[in-house]
Amino acid sequence: MQNVIDIHWWQLVLFSLTLIIPYYINQHYQLGLLKETLISLTRMTLQLILIGIYLELLFELNSVWINLAWMFAMVLVGGSAIINKVQFPKRIVLLPIILSLVAGLIPLMAILIFGIIQPDPFYHARYMIPLAGMLLGNSISSNIICLQSYYSALQERWPEYQAALALGASPSDATKPFVQDALNKALSPILATMATTGLVTIPGMMTGQILGGASPIVAIKYQLMIMLAIFVMMSMTITVSLWLVAKRSISVEGKPQVSLA
Template sequence: MQSSLYISWTQLALFSMVLFVPLLINRYYQLAMAKEVLIAVSRMAIQLILVGLYLQYVFSLNNLFVNIGWIILMVLIGSSAIVGKANLPKKAIFMPVACGLSLGLLPLMLLLCYVVIRPDPLYSAQYVIPLAGMLLGNSLSSNIVALQNLFEAFAQRRSEYEAAIALGATPFQAANPFVIVALKKAQAPILASMATTGLVTLPGMMTGQILAGVTPILAIKYQLVILIAIFVMSSISLTVTLQLSLQRTLCKTGRIKVKPFN
């Protein structure tokens, strides 16, 4: 197998010239998105370069407490992003989301490090931080979809919810159909992606490893482990997030305390 090939900054800059294509499309159709595109690309480049420099330092330091601190920071930033994108009040929903992500991430990270990958040392930043990033990153969209669907159901199907309470159901029993729908809709994209992986798509991690010189079979093993971990984490984090969010949202009388922003 050929080892990974070096990409110079000059080559990267030259390839970036292809960005003129979407900019020309934007100008032709008068989409008025040129500024937004340039800001997004600039932020992406700056953030990735800074993160790359920081990760080089973290990898060389390889300190247990620094690694744990970085993962905690990722969980907190991810939780804030989920609540913000779902247009929900952070004071009420931030902790349920953070608990959901943490309870989904930490057991899987321990299992991956102790049983499957077994890096040396076990807290090796080279493995721990990228794995945590992949698991968290793939859980963000599903949590956003779940929370949006749950609170939209409270708004659009409120009469159904109130009728169930009037017939003697507890607030949690009345809200359970909304939770089921939210879970199904949140997990549908992950299941569709898993069902078509290998035939329609080649996942980024597998492709990256093959480009880096890893044999396809070993790359597939890593990808299978990651996809299974992503699905399991998504299932755990969604369940915990929705249940804890309901505890913050519903009174014993059935009154809905938390509502999304307009």
């Protein structure tokens, strides 16, 4: 296998000229996304450059405590991103969401690091940080979908919830249909992705490894591993976060304390 082919910065600058296409679409249809697009592109570029520099240092230091601290920071940022997107009060949902991310991340990372990949040393930053990033990154979107779906359904079908309480159901039983609907909606995208992976799409991790010179068979094994881990992580985190958030957001009287309005 050949070594990684480097990309020059001037080539990236030239390639960025393709942004004329989405710019034209935005202007033609008057989408009003120009400012948001510029901010997002600028943030993405700066963040990727900074994280690239930081990861170079992280790989060189390769300290277990620095790696764990970075993972904890990723969990905090991921939890904050979920809360900011769904606009829930932090006092109610921050701790449940953080706990759900940790509950999903720690056991899966332990299995991947100690049971499957077995890097030397076990806390090798080249494996620990990217794996944690992929698991957390995919869990953010699923948690947002799950929580938004849950509270939207609860508000729209509030009389149904009250009727269940009036018939003697507990708040957890009364909210069960909304929980089921939210979990279904949150898991549907990853199920569709898994069903088409390999046939319609070649995933990013597999593509990156192949471009990096790895054998396609090795890349496939890593991709299967990470897809399974992502699915399990998403299933765990959305279930735990929804369970904890639902308990904290329903008052003693059975009324929701969080509104999406």
